[in-house]
Amino acid sequence: EAADAPAEIKVGTLYAGSGAMASTSVPLHVALEYWADGLNKGGGVFVKGFNKKIPIKLISYDDQSSPALAGNLTNQLITQDKVDILLADSTSVMTAASVPVARDHKMLLWDVTGSSPNFFSPDNPYIVLLALAATDRYPKTIADFVKQQMPKLGIKSVALLYVTADYTAFQATAVRNALKETPEIKVVFDRGVPQNTSDYTVFVNNMLAAKPDAVLEFGYPANELAFLRALNDTDSKFKFLFTGYGLTEQNLIKSNGLAEQLHHSYALAGPGSYEFKVNYGLNRHQFEEAYEHWVTSHNIKGVEFGYNAIAGYQAGLVIERSLAVAESLDQLELRRAAFTLSGNLDTLCGPFVLAPDGSQSGEIAPLGQILPPAAGSKELGLSIVWPADLATAKPIYPSP
Amino acid sequence: MRKGFVRETALVLLPLVVVLAVMPWLYNNQLLLLNIVVFLVLAQGLNLTYGFSGYLPFGYVGFFGAGAYGFALTLMHTAAPPLLAVLVGGVAALLAGLVLAPLLRLQGAYFGLASLAAAEALRHVIANQDLSEITGGPYGVRLDVPFRPVLTYGLAIGILVLVMGLVAWLRQSRFGLRLRAARDNPVSAATAGIDVVHGRLVVWLASATAAGLIGAVYAWSAPTFFPEAVFDLSFSIFAIVFTLFGGAGTLVGPVIGVVVLYGAYNVIGVSAPKYFQLVYGLLIMALVLFFPAGLASLAVRRRRDG
Amino acid sequence: MTGLLRTERLEAGYGTMQVLWGVDLNVSGNETVVLLGSNGAGKTTFMKCLMGLLPSRAGTVTFRGEEITGLTTRARVERGLSFMSELGIFPDLSVAENIDLGALFRPRADAKRRAAELFELFPVLKEKRRQAAGGLSGGQRKMLGIAKALAAEPKLLVMDEPSAGLSPLFVATVIRSLAECRAGGLSLLIAEQNVKFLELGDRVFTMEGGRVHFGGTPAEIQADDGLRRAYFGLGQDDHVRA
């Protein structure tokens, strides 16, 4: 049986080495390289179908943040390189280019962070989402918190500021809908801003003028930096501040000297900050150390440990586990294998749960409140405030 | 006149179509093949306006996006068959071209940038959240169109034949000659009885329609996309770079530009992904510095000397 | 008279076409040389070559005893050569700025004084000094071109058809002012078709097919029926026949 085993398992992926998506894509890709290298050092990945360890060959192409090129290269991976495992580039915009190509070639697309609900439908079995709940589910904790906790805290008015792109606008909509069911809270400011907005001072100023009790801001990491910067530049403080990436991209924010702005703010405690219990692979702390060691020892510059790194690693682990169950490398068999993990795999991103259409419905981050560093420490503190079963502390409101 | 047309189509268009038609048997990355045809159409479409009227629209991608969205919205909101939707894509771009026709008053870089601004404006309108009910807004679109690789590829080649046929005709016809005269000197062209505005408008609309049609075909082959994907500025940049590099105003130039530069682009992308951008950038610079007249002119010069 | 400019066997051309076939010509200090030649004889080409605007393919150019064949235009201008091309102005700049640029390599004070003088000479330009030169009429442009060249106060002024497009009144003005400049020590090399400029010349050369021949003094030309016919028409001055 082992005779017809392939010499290597070809894992194909795309990443954006330049352009708008590069800063999210590269850390993720570096994590995949780390994962593949680790496996190969141990002799490869165990494949149930051949009942042996087979080395992994990671084939990666740079799509330069261009969806058109990403489509081509996905096709290249399928038709020329004949990969066994096909991964998409990070972000929905880039993943979108791979979804139809994979489907047309009946290749399972291992979708790492492309969480747009557009990608999933019952009639397309060729996609599974790995490292992030689908966009329409991801904001669940904050939406629930808004509905159930905010009135109790005495919050009467809310300001929403969000980037009008797929991922962020979805979250804002979820919160807005929650607010609609909460008549005691008024929305006093609701603004969408273009994704390339890099200066938020005007918005912060206008928001201040509306005097909201709570501010919820959803943006991509670059927007987040700009937003926090604007708070910093204008010396603004809010009683309740929620940011989209305050926890997941904390290292980036810290390295840009904006950590202080996060004190007492809230954010979804994604895997970059919240330690989900894992039942396979490294825990968060171990991975961070390993990742950073990998980055420095390979002389990779300008890559931060954060959510994207974890997502890449986690994607690798899911693939690894799936291969360990799959009877063959047949794509639908791989899908079946991935589904056997659903509900059984605890990952750095949370419990891995697949909906029937392949989208992710576990991996929903709890809501955390960021605390100033404890005396003598440089690290920011964190308490989980929602959902109730995970909560470690009560929210401190208003922020001091 | 007629003879030149026949010769050019026989020497350039026919072989090209034959090669494109047999390629799927030799190489099965269909999407790459389709993209080659897409860029051939974009480069030749740009060639129509730039090569014959001197207008270089940096925002050419706007028509491509208009075509893609024209196609998508038709399928999303009506029961029209995809083929009809492709036509709608072409018409959408044609209408966009008409709306932007006043920009033809501008010259040189002013025109280029104004058209870019127009393309950006169109993208922002389509991506506007308040219109998500209609356009999908920032959430993008997902179309449930049947995957028809042979049909889309064939359709793309058909569009290419139309556009290149038009280019070949313009090169040989009096209308084309008049356009070139108007490009050289609109003032003396007008006094020589040439309706400068009309000529420009015709090629401008033809060029817009070509981009719209091919945008629609592209959307058919990549039916899940976000606004930024079909309004990606690199479509414009590439079409311009390929056309100028190969030699505008010729039939073979843009073809050479696409084959050499887009070919190199994909080869480098696959063979040296780590240094993709660097190698490609250096290649482009070297080509400009060492073949400043474009490769097509090199071929022409050879022939004249020989 | 001392030798100011001398060309020896100067050859030049465009691409594969050779235009100048060994031009020998000299201009002495404080002398005016008029160059006659039919359409396409190579006068403009020769002048460009003198100025270093077109590389010469063979031969030498000597100016004030120094060989300048390989020098840049800038170096030639600094040595006292100046050129008025057929249509040479800066259309986007104002009239005053044009004249100012003519005196680019002169001390500022001299340039100011000269500009004032030139405005006296060409009141039309003074009137339009703040306007863009591109809005001038054909003849006004020519005037500006002349004024700009004169602003440089060169040792030798090379002029390509200064009278073309000028109305008779202004032709007279230009001739008068050139005569004045000559009195001030300026040498001139003028390519012309207008017979009135002949009066200005000390010597006349004829150019045909890229070669130059000494024609004689203006008086000799006037007297030589053949030359007169060849270059100024059927025995007519630029006067009205009745």
Add this chain to the structure above:
Amino acid sequence: MADGARADTRTTPPPPLLRVTGIVKRFGGFTALDGIDLTVRAGEIVGLIGPNGSGKTTLINVVSGLLSANAGEISLDGRSLTGLPAHRRSAAGIGRTFQIPKPFASLSVRQNLEVAARDGVDIDAVLADVELDRHAARPVSDLNSVSQKLLDLARALVTRPTLLLVDELACGLNPVELARVAERLRALAAAGIGLVVVEHLMSFIDSITDRVVVMNAGREIFGGRLRDAVQDRDVVEVFLGAPEPVAA
């Protein structure tokens, strides 16, 4: 007005080919044409002369449709041209040359004519006429400025104009060429084309025109025969600078 003129056909000469009345053209605050009238009959050559900047080229620009006048009427053959774009005026029969020649730089000499030619025009004959036949296949950038002017003229001719506006064709031409051009223009007039010729070379004007209009500062200061013009005090003062001796 026009009707009145028509009614008189039996007693007066045929109506003019070109009739320009009351043209005013301003550039910003500057009035370049200040109420100009001009009529040209078929077969007539009118000399348009005047000091530099008097508005001759501007008038030609207005008549040929490159500039629109602030006031005034233009009609050709009784048809109003006012408001028509330049190419329509060309179609109506107006041809012109440019003071600074404007060839189509990327086309060959022959193509320069091909684009403009009306059906049935013998392009090669016209080229031979202006002695550019030797250069027919060359790019125009190879031509020197005088040849470019002649090309301008040829291009105007192949549009089969009924009215030809010639802006300073003569300067830079040598006498032999001048004579030929003059002959050529007279032949055109003899064939029934009306011509307006702008020129500073009085001998040339004298050799071809029946009548001159002298302009100054956007107005007509004299209309009539050239030999009378050169005696006119105003004309001498602003244009000629000195009384032109008239050979008896």
Add this chain to the structure above:
Amino acid sequence: MLLYALLTGLIFGLYFALVGLGMNLVFGVMRIVNLAHGDMLMLGAFTAFWLMRVAAVSPVITVIGTFVLFFVIGLPVYYALVPRLQRSREPEMLSLILFFGLSQVIEAIVSLLFGNNERSIPSRTLGGGPVSIFDQTIPFPWIYAACVSVVIFAGVYLYLYHTGFGRQTRAIMAQREEAVTIGIDVHRVSAVAFGLGTALAAVAGVFAPFMLGSFTPSIGVPIDLVSFAVVVIGSLGNPVGTILGGAIYGVCLMLMRTYFSTLADLLPNLVLIGVLLVRPTGLLGRTVRHA
């Protein structure tokens, strides 16, 4: 809110003008559409990042140092690329390709060396907290950037209008062939202009982290688009126009952000088109006489 929008609009306008000025200068003198302009700016931002953030060099010295450094870098870049380019048939159009290539190369090298992370510099690095003007709170770095922009405009103005080299520069802008004829050494003057353009981009880059929030190696293209818009609104080849263009662009952007933020990116594009339809060569463009 209106006052704030106007005030910050003007401040950003000045900054945008600084961003566009170098591009305009290079276009005016060399007829080169410098698609690598944004990348020069990005390099300036990296330089500032290292100098101020890592080496803690004072802002004033950083600005001056960056200016000098990039001026010097610009000269060899000019001689390596431009004279060759200008010998070609269509230099203006080919410049698009050449400098597109250059921008790719710069971006690639920087990403390879430093990675693609967002980087920024804390505002306090420039010293001083928020400043109150007309009761409006404005971040100090903005004021700083606006002031530096004004100083640089003054410098560029003095250079262009009151130095010999500057007059030669304007002559080349007006008509290259004629400039050669009157004896201007076009390459020397152009090289200086190119160096200046590069230096201006780099100085604008020093303030990019403060004005734009953060920067990555990929900001080149978006920056190019903004500076194009600013330059074109004010007229190509007209440095004064660029300041006007910057102001209009800045104020429009801030007004939109204040009142219709979702459309904040739409309006500047419409303004650009609108201005050009009314004045086809930009606000300060001259209409040329055609015949």
